[in-house]
Structure formats: structure tokens, C-alpha cells
Amino acid sequence: MGILEVKGVGKRFGGLQALGDVNLSVAENTVHAIIGPNGAGKSTLLNCLVGKLIPDTGSVMFDGQSVLGRKPHEINQMGISRVFQTPEIFGDLTVMENMLIPCFAKRDGAFRLHPFETVANERALNERALQMLEDLNMAEKRHMHAASLSRGDKRRLEMAMCLVQEPRLLLLDEPTAGMARADTNNTIDLLKQIKETRDITMAIIEHDMHVVFSLADRITVLAQGTPLVEDVPEKIKGHPKVQEAYLGQAH
Amino acid sequence: MFGLNPRDTRFLLIVVFLTLATPLLLQPFPESSGLAQFNAGYPDLMQRFAIFGIFAIGFNILFGLTGYLSFGHAAFLGVGSYTVVWMYKLLGYNILPGLVLAMVISGLFALLIGFISLRRSGIYFSILTLAFAQMSYNLAYSVLTPITNGETGLQVYSNDPQVLMGANAPTSPHIFGLVMRDSVQLPVGDWLFTFNIGYYFCAIVAILAFYISLRIFRSPFGMMLRAIKTNQTRLNYTGLNPRPYTLAAFVISGIYAGLAGGLLAAMDPLAGAERMQWTASGEVVLMTILGGAGTLMGPVLGAGFIKYFENIFSKINDNVLHAWFAFLPDGLENFLVALMHPFVGKGWHLTLGILFMLVVIFLPGGLIEGGQRIARLFRRRPDSDSRHQPKPAPHVGE
Amino acid sequence: MQRRAERNFPGEGTMEAIILQILNGLDKGSAYALIALGLTLIFGTLGVVNFAHGALFMIGAFCAVTMQRILNLSFEQVDPSRTDFLGNPLKVQVPYIESWFGPETGGALLDWSVPLSIFLAIPVMIGLGYAMERGLIKHFYKRPHADQILVTFGLAIVLQEIIKYFFGANPIQVAAPSVFSGSFDFGAILGFDPNVIIYPYWRMVYFLFSLAIIGAVFSFLQFTTFGMVVRAGMADRETVGLLGINIDRRFTVMFGLAAAVAGLAGVMYTPILAPNYHMGMDFLVLSFVVVVVGGMGSLPGAVLAGFLLGILQSFASMNEIKSIIPGIDQVIIYLIAIIILLTRPRGLMGRKGVMED
Helix, strand or coil: CEEEEEEHHHHHHECCEEEEEEEEEEECCCCEECCCCCCCCHHHHHHHHHHCCCEEEEEEEEHHHHHECCHHHHHHHHEEEEEECCCCCCCCCCCHHHHEEEEEEHHHCCCCCCCCCCHHHHHHHHHHHHHHHHHHCCCHHCCCCCHHHHHHHHHHHHHHHHHHHCCCEEEEECCCCCCHHHHHHHHHHHHHHHHHHHHCEEEEEEEHHHHHHHHHHHHEEEEEEEEEEEEEEHHHHHCCCHHHHHHHCCC | EEEEEEEEHHHHHHHHHHHCCCHHHHCCCCCCHHHHHCCCCCCHHHHHHHHHHHHHHHHHHHHHHCCCCCCCCCHHHHHHHHHHHHHHHHHEEEHHHHHHHHHHHHHHHHHHHHHCCEEEEHHHHHHHHHHHHHHHHHHHCCCCCHHCCCHHHCCCCCCCCCCCCCCCCCCCCEEEEEEEEEEEEEECCCCCEEEHHHHHHHHHHHHHHHHHHHHHEEEEHHHHHHHHHHCCHHHHHCCCCHHHHHHHHHHHHHHHHHHHHHHHHHHHCCHHHHHHHHHHHHHHHHHHHHHHHCCHHHHHHHHHHHHHHHHHHHHHHHHHHHHHHHHHHHHHHHHHHHHHHHHHHHHHHHHHHHHHHHHHCCCHHHHHHHHHHHHHHHHCCHHHHHCCCCCCCCCCCC | CCCCCCCCCCCCCHHHHHHHHHHHHHHHHHHHHHHHHHHHHHHHCCCCCCCCHHHHHHHHHHHHHHHHHHHHCCEECCHHHEEEEEEEEEECCCCCEHHHHHHHHHHHHHHHHHHHHHHHHHHHHHHHHHHHHHHHHHHHHCCCCCCHHHHHHHHHHHHHHHHHHCCCCCCCCCCCCHHCCCCCEEHHCCCCCCCCEEEEEEHHHHHHHHHHHHHHHHHHHHHHHHHHHHHHHHEEEEEEEEHCCCHHHHHHHHHHHHHHHHHHHHHHHCCCCCCCHHHHHHHHHHHHHHHHHCCCCHHHHHHHHHHHHHHHHHHHHHHHHHHHHHHHHHHHHHHHHHHHHHCCCCCCCCCCCCCCC
16 A cells, blocks of 8 residues: 555546546655656646546545645645755745745744744754755755755755645645756756655656656556556666657657 | 844834934924924824824735735724724723724734735736725725714713713823823923823834834744745745744734724724724825835834825925025926925825836835945945855845 | 716606606716726727726826917917907917818817817827737736736736826816806607706717717627627637737737727716826726626626716715615716626626636
8 A cells, every 4th residue: 555546537628638537545654756748648647636627536645634625735734745847946935944844844834923923933844944945955054045045955955945844745736847967967866865865655657768767666657647667777768658648658 | 122133123122212212303393494494393293103103014924925905904093093092082091091902903903804805816816805905995984883873983072981081180181190181391492392191102002013024024923924924835844834934924013003093093092994994094095105114113114104194294385385496586486396296285196106117116125125225335445355255135224 | 977966857757857867977977988998909809997087087188288388378469360350460369270271260270179089099098008008918818817917907007108208287178168158958859858957068979979989899899800800809819819910019009999998988987077197097986886887808898887886876875875875976986896896707798717716
């Protein structure tokens, strides 16, 4: 029984069947990649997991509880964090404040009226945020405006914001999309570091094969809204169905 | 001290000092000098500085922090005024019950309007709040006349019950016998200083209001509000629900507005529907932007600035201008007077409008940002090793 | 704005009452529709929320005032026509216009000053719109909507203060041509009893005029290449930009056009409501509500909602309705806007993706 169990999920937009009958099981403390050609339904699937979309059919269970019908912030509070294709951070706030917000969210829940606390006086949370920044080599930038960071640092910061919440499951939506080779390699190293140093389950959506094969423990190949194959990376590489799906798209 | 770090404590103490010393500071010109008309140290105007300062501080908690632009906050101002006058009519001239109730009622009213309006954001939110405020204004003028006394405005009549009114109680607004309109005048040489009870009451309330806003700015709550302005998507995916945060900010700013409206009625026991008109909502927007939205002192400065303009600048007429330029040759004098005429006196709104546009275009951070830029010009330190440090973010609220 | 909150209807028939209320709502509805149309054009093409649009309506109205004053410019003269009758020369104030074109034509020109103002208003408004877009709005395309609202709000204050400086704070009466000054029996035309549905001529003229303007704007957008590009631009600005069409230039022209529509709406409204410097703000709030109800970015929606709200307002001010729900006439428009915004966020005819966040 995996930490994330997707059963028979289908989603239709008008006449387009974006997701057919998706079954997926992500085991705890593994990196599970979901790959597939453009339009395979990867993003739709991800949006169904985080509460942005509600699937027409099927169920999504996280740690034994259904996530369907819950709002994104509720799903996050269950222990699922998400990294976006283009980093979503609080641009007008400092790096440190960016880190503190998830810390407070983790401690206080979705809403708490605390107008007479002082951010700077919450030692434990400040230390935790700083520790996480140090782990990701961002500590010296903590007073900068997040918007003025380089793109790679924004990605790093977003990752740090997710990790500081100690999520059970981290979802990554094409974390290297649009990145130069060097930045991509940096991100891979970062993810490897996270994987090795923490007990965390990751689900990565990606179409860069290099990224996928450097990180994933298991790979699901999605095509036209349905999973084709699910296996370990070595088996996926030469799998005829996968080649067909990708070559079919190339022609 | 007061739960603040040393820097904020110093800041607060400066504000307290400035507020308490206002009757002296705003009276810099001797009575007999030609510049005496620029003195602003008279009770009515100083009360307005404090009251609209409170209004703007509250509005800033909503607009400055969350970025939700409400065009309907005057409704809460009006509700506050009506409540206080009703308490005069029913209980007596002590302002305390009225002010407390004004905050409660405007808070509830804000909860209702905010709950509905905050279902949408951006321009839709602005228009929803505008619609609510105009609706309240129209209702106050028509159907609600039994409560608001329509066009005449609500005031106290001799046959009102005033059940708590003692035999010797003052017959104008007071707090436990301290009558708001009482003043002590202190002539020093050619200067005349007026220390008015009403002003000091407003000033103490304003300092409290400022202190609370300072605490909110430094709190996790304030940080969440700024996060809402920056990126709601990330906030959602960080496990936070923006709606109750914005609603709380809306209600808090509504309570501030109600308090300000209540104080207006506490200084002058009248309440009229025109206080609820959308142009009045526009005024607090102007104040906040002009001073600097999202900064602590900006809205107060903006409120003072606009109220000063309204009262002082609008009094400058052609005679005054002629007196100023009398030393110039006649032709030049007349030319300058003619040139300035449209912008002063009754035309001060024009000056205000132009100034406001200039601020929005060139100085989105308002007067505060302008001040900071000027200050930076004067103390440019040539320390080269700091140049390679990452640019520190400006401390919020300076 | 509440100048005709109530009106008696002599007749008993419900049908007559309904028709009368619809007619009563038409003129205000026309003004709302025209202003909302311009607002939507600007919003749809430029993506700018223009709080100064009411001021443009007001300036249009003051074009009519200016025209009236220009036509009335007079000089003292010995009137040759009078000497024949009185026997001795008499000095009279003669408008230049009468001395140039003779009393017949000149008098007619004076009488028709409001319609004539259109010829003044069109260049003035287009010029003003052009200057506004190039000088100010252009720099705000990439700034947040709140900034656009604020800067145009400031501009509205400035424009209305300028008008106040030149024309004073009091409303200025402007007369419709004498041909249209009375009322006519609209009921009799429709076959109802006489004297049941009495309607002022000028309101009918205003309604027809606004229909003509709306028709002209729509056919301009529908049938010209220019309009086609603009419509495409409203739907998808980036793509049209990529086609190598100078869309910005066209959008500037659209701003001028929108300003002209608002201005013309103002010119012709002067005989109905004596213009004052803050009339723009009064109409602006309602026009925004109209735009929102119609659907941000939808031109037919703006027109439809304009007439609809004008007529609803007129119905709500019927005594029968007011006795059921007191005060409904004061709040009907806002109430509808609130309900629409909450139940149909895109308005009656709004498109997906416009101003959604």
C-alpha cells in the first residue's frame, strides 16, 4: 500500500478525455516519476492530486484519506507540498519571510489570528527557517527580496519553502522546465541531496529523460490520459511501448 | 518595551512625542506675522488630523498590506458617526459607550460586507465595495430616514431621552466630565497655543491605533497579509486560507473607520449621510496612497497633508497672493497671482488631483518613498565593502 | 439624479404603466449604455480600467455649454433692420452669428446649439482621448489595475476641477432646439387612450441618437478591417501583435473613439440634465456597475445592461413597487450588481478569462 493511491481517475474537459483510467501507487520514501509526451495528461493528473481540479471518476487517497473535494490549502495541511513549473514565491517579501510563512502555516494551520505576536520573537521557527536555508546554501541571501533572486535561486527557495514544512509527499511539476543545462544539473543535484538526506516521498512530473533517469526509483509512463507502463527505470528505457508512444509523437 | 524591539520602540516614542506636541509644533508662526495663516494648531483641524489619521491607518491595514482596494470604507465612517449620535440621544453625552458601540457595529457591518465582497478580488472587489457603500449612502438618505434623519443629518434634540444624563452633566460631548470642546489657551510672546481636550482624546486614541497597527505589521498575521498581496497561489499551496485573513483585515480596517467616524461625532455631535458618499471613500484612498501605502507612517502623513491642504491651502485667496508678491513689480506680481490663482483657494482640489497623479506615476511609494529618496541623496556613504553584499530589503514600515 | 423619481400616471392600465416606465428608463439607460460602451471598448482593447471616463462624459456636456456660449458671443451694433421700423438707429446686442448669417439662419443656429455641439465635441473628445492615451494611459498598461484606477481617478479629479474653474460649480441650463422642447403623446401613436403616455420629445431624440451611435460603433467594429483587427485584438492581444499589425496604434484610435462616444453622450444629455462639474462622477459609478453587470469586456453586454438597469431603475421608482419594498429605487442597481457579481462572476455576457484572478 503506497502513501499515494490513485484509482481509476478520469477527467473530461468538454469533448476531450484528458485522463482515462489512471491507476497509480506511490510507495513511501521513493521517487516516482510520471513521464509522457505533451498532452498526455500529466499536469491534469497533478492538478487532481492537489485539489485544483476535481476528477470526474475515481479516487485519490493520501495516507488512507481521500483528498477529493478538499481545497489546495487543506491538502497541503495533510502533508502534500507542491513545486511549480515556474517558481511560485512571495516576490515582495524577503527570503527569510518566505521561509517563515510555511513555518507558521505548519505550526498554526490554515488560519490563525495572531496580531499581537511578533515574527522576530518566534525563535524556534526562525531557527528552523534559517537551518533550512543553510541546508540549501541560501542563508547568506536571507535578507534579499525574493523577486530579485536568480531563477535558480528562486527554484531553490521554493523547494526550501516546501521542505521546511516537512511534507510527507513532495510533488514537482517539471522542476527543470525552461532551464539551462547547468541549472538543470544543479536542480538534479539538489533533488538528489534532498532524497539522500531526508525521509521524503517525491512524485515528479517531467519530460526531460535525463532528469527522470538520474532520480527516479519508479517510472510511470502516461500517454493519452492512461498509464502505459509502470516499472523501474532500467526496464523503462528499452520498453517497446514507451518507444512507440514517444516515436509515435515524433512522427 | 511594549512588545517591540528597540528600534520600533524608539519609533513609537517619536510618534507619541510628535502627536502630543502637535499643538506647539503646528503653531510655528507668530500671530502678527503674515504667515500666521499657515498655523494649523487650532483644535478643529488638529482633531481632524488625528481622526483621519486613524481612518487612514485602518485603511492601510487592508489596502497597504493585502492590496485589496476598497472604495467603500466611508460607509463604516458613517455608521460610526450615526452610532455615537444615537448613543447621545439615548444615553447622554458621554462619548465612551458610543465609541465602543461604534466599533462593534461597524465591525459587524464590515464583517457582512467583507464576507460578500471578498468572494471576488481585483477590480470586482473594488466595484462591489463601491456598490455597497453607495447603497448604504442612498439608504441613509431615503428609507432609513427614521434612523439617519435623512438630509438634515442626525443630531440631538432637547426631547431625546438621554436616560443616563445627570442633572449637572455637560451638555456637549464629554468623557466623564472632561468636555471635548474645552481648551486651554497659552499665549507665549506673540504665539498663541491652544490645548484642546478633544484633540488630546483623539491623539491618545490615535496613538493606540498606531501602536496596534505597528504590532499587526510586525506580527505573523501582518506577514500573511503581505503574502496575500504578493502571491495567493503560493499561499494556498502553503496550507493557508487567504479568505479569513483578508476578511480579518477588512473587519479590522472597518473597525478603525467606525472608530474614526465615532470620533468625528464625538468632537461635533452631528452625523450626516454625506460622510458615507463614495468621494469620502476616495479621500481615504488618496490619503493612503499620497502618504505611502503599506508603510506605517505614510497614511498618517497623507491624512495630515490632505486635511492641512483642505483647511489652510483653500484659504489662500488673491488678496493673500497679492500680499505675498507685493515686493515684485506690478506686472510680474499680477502675472504670478494669475498663474497661481487656479491652484489655491477654491482650486485646491486641482492641486491635490495633480499631486496625486504625480505621486501615482512617479512615486508609487508615496511621500514616504520621496522622503527616503531625498534622505538617501544626502547620506550616500562611500563604504565599498557593503556594495558586494546582497541588497537588503527595506525594513517594512519606515 | 433623482430628478424624476416619481411620476403620476393618469391611466389605470397596467400595460400603459409598463410602457411608460420603460420609456422613462430609456434616456438614462441610453446614457449608461453609451458610457459603458466606451468603458468596455477601453477595457477590452487596452485592458485599462478608466475611472476618468465619467469626466469625459462631463466634458462632452460642457462642449455643449461652450458651443452655446460661442454662438451667443455678441457685439453692440446698429441694427439696420430695426431702423426701418423704429425710424431711428438703435443699438442692440447682436450675436455675431446673426449678423453673419442673418437673423433667420443665425437664430436657427442658436436654437440648434446642442446638436451643433456635436461638431465641436467630436474633434475635442478625440483629441482629448488621444492625448490621454499617449500622454498617460500608455505608461500604465503594464502596471497593476489598482494603479490604473488610482491614476485615472486622479485625472478625473483634475479634469473636473478644471471645468469647475472655467464654468463654476452651479449647473448650467442648456435648452434643446425649440422643435423638441415639448412632449408628445406616445400612447396615442401606439393606439392607447390619449394623454396616458406622455413623453418628452428630446428624450426620444436622445434614445434614437444613442441607438444610432451604438449602431455606428458596432458596424464599425463589424464591417471594417480596422474593426476586425480591434476585435481580434480584444480577443487575443499577443497573437495579433505577432501578426505584425501595429495594434497599439489602433488601440490609441479606439481610446479616441471611446472618448468621443462618451462625449457625444454628454453633449446630447445636456437638455435632460443641466451639466455640472461633478456629473461625471455620478454617472461613472453607475456605469461601472453597468459594465460589471454586462460582463467586463463584452460590448453587447454593456449596451444590454445599460438599458436594462436604466429601465429597472425606472420601474423601481414606481409608487406601487416602492410601497412593497421601500427604498428599492435607491438601491436596485447596486443590489443587482451585487447579485450578478456573486452568482455570475462574468456578468451577463462576459467572456472567460477577462479580469479573472
